[in-house]
Amino acid sequence: MNTDDMPIAYSDNARDLVDSFEKTWNNSFGATPLSQIEHHMGMHILYDQGKGILTLDARRHMYDFINHMGLDPNSDVGVSTPLDPHEVYSKADSPPEIDVRLRDKIWQAHGKLIHLAIWARPELVHSVSVL
Numbered sequence: 001m002n003t004d005d006m007p008i009a010y011s012d013n014a015r016d017l018v019d020s021f022e023k024t025w026n027n028s029f030g031a032t033p034l035s036q037i038e039h040h041m042g043m044h045i046l047y048d049q050g051k052g053i054l055t056l057d058a059r060r061h062m063y064d065f066i067n068h069m070g071l072d073p074n075s076d077v078g079v080s081t082p083l084d085p086h087e088v089y090s091k092a093d094s095p096p097e098i099d100v101r102l103r104d105k106i107w108q109a110h111g112k113l114i115h116l117a118i119w120a121r122p123e124l125v126h127s128v129s130v131l
Contacts, residue, residue, distance in 0.1 A: 058120030085129040
């Protein structure tokens with residue numbers, strides 16, 4: 001069910017409760033029942049009924065970010081850990097002169113990375129927080 005950007009995931013044993021909630025919600029707010037959603041907040045939603053698995057796929061966001069950074073998302077370049085968790089950084093590691101164009105690009109990238117880390121890629125949280 002998708003009610004104004006509010007998806008509800010539930011198992012078959014909660015169907016009666018969810019149907020009751022949906023009916024109350026629709027009557028209270030003049031909403032209309034919707035079918036099973038395929039996209040939410042730019043993420044593709046995949047269902048495997050046989051295995052009972054629900055997957056949120058943020059691949060498009062990752063590809064958009066990689067393209068935005070001027071890289072090829074289809075290249076074989078990658079790392080398993082984007083940042084060593086034991087490395088400590090300080091202001092002394094920053095260059096003495098600020099390249100405004102580079103700074104702006106980094107700020108844009110940081111905003112996109114925060115979104116990705118929160119919604120789809122928790123393994124990026126440490127790297128994003130350090131940045």
